[in-house]
Amino acid sequence: MIEVDGPPAFSANQRLPLGRTVARKCMLEAKGYNVRSIPFYQWAALSSAALHSADMQRAYLVQLLHTIVLQPAQSSWQQAV
Numbered sequence: 020m021i022e023v024d025g026p027p028a029f030s031a032n033q034r035l036p037l038g039r040t041v042a043r044k045c046m047l048e049a050k051g052y053n054v055r056s057i058p059f060y061q062w063a064a065l066s067s068a069a070l071h072s073a074d075m076q077r078a079y080l081v082q083l084l085h086t087i088v089l090q091p092a093q094s095s096w097q098q099a100v
């Protein structure tokens with residue numbers, strides 16, 4: 020499962036996921052989902068980084084999908100550290 024996390028999912032100063040964001044991912048993983056996140060600030064950086072932002076975004080999504088297929092799920096607290 021790919022999830023897009025907007026600004027309300029993160030602390031304002033350090034861009035760390037809030038407790039409710041981590042809890043939601045843990046609950047989804049407990050149900051068997053392999054969860055990966057796209058933080059809003061990474062997606063925004065891709066769209067403003069180059070003239071070919073759509074290609075960069077596509078490559079980012081492909082890479083993220085590969086991690087879902089090739090790697091076992093990590094618990095959310097491991098991803099946040």
